[in-house]
Amino acid sequence: MSLAPHATPPGGDTPGSRPFSPETIARFWSQVDRETGPVQPTLGRCWPYSGHRDGDGYGIFGGKRAHRIACAIAHGAPPFAGAEAAHACDYRPCCNGAHLSWKTHADNVGEQFQRGRHRNFTKYGKPYTCGTCGGKGHNARTCGAREARS
Numbered sequence: 001m002s003l004a005p006h007a008t009p010p011g012g013d014t015p016g017s018r019p020f021s022p023e024t025i026a027r028f029w030s031q032v033d034r035e036t037g038p039v040q041p042t043l044g045r046c047w048p049y050s051g052h053r054d055g056d057g058y059g060i061f062g063g064k065r066a067h068r069i070a071c072a073i074a075h076g077a078p079p080f081a082g083a084e085a086a087h088a089c090d091y092r093p094c095c096n097g098a099h100l101s102w103k104t105h106a107d108n109v110g111e112q113f114q115r116g117r118h119r120n121f122t123k124y125g126k127p128y129t130c131g132t133c134g135g136k137g138h139n140a141r142t143c144g145a146r147e148a149r150s
Helices: 022-029 066-075 105-114 140-149
Strands: 084-087 100-103
Touching: 022 066, 066 100, 066 140, 084 105, 100 105
Parallel strands: none
Antiparallel strands: 084 100
16 A cells, blocks of 8 residues: 555546546645654554544545545545545544545444444434434434434
């Protein structure tokens, strides 16, 4: 796995997309801090994206989440439609290709639950469900938040 700034990945951010240009890759890596990120005990150092971050804490580069770009550079284009770039480190800004892999949504969420990192409670400490629907049939987050306020 080559993470050199000049490496051209076999694909872009989505299946069938064009590879990133060497200039784009160099510009991307110039905004990744490989020296001072947190160190994960079993994984090593995280490489946080130092550019713009969205409200969820993910880096944004060229309108795309930075960890997806890092995963594409490290591992190639997503192998299937809907593939998610999953963090083994649970650190959203991390762009270390060794911490990233392509997963299905179900596998990604399953791993989050196993590690106790899934956001399944409202800020009020109540689960994202309600007595009426059990979180089915509509947006459970909105439903749970509405119930927590009542």
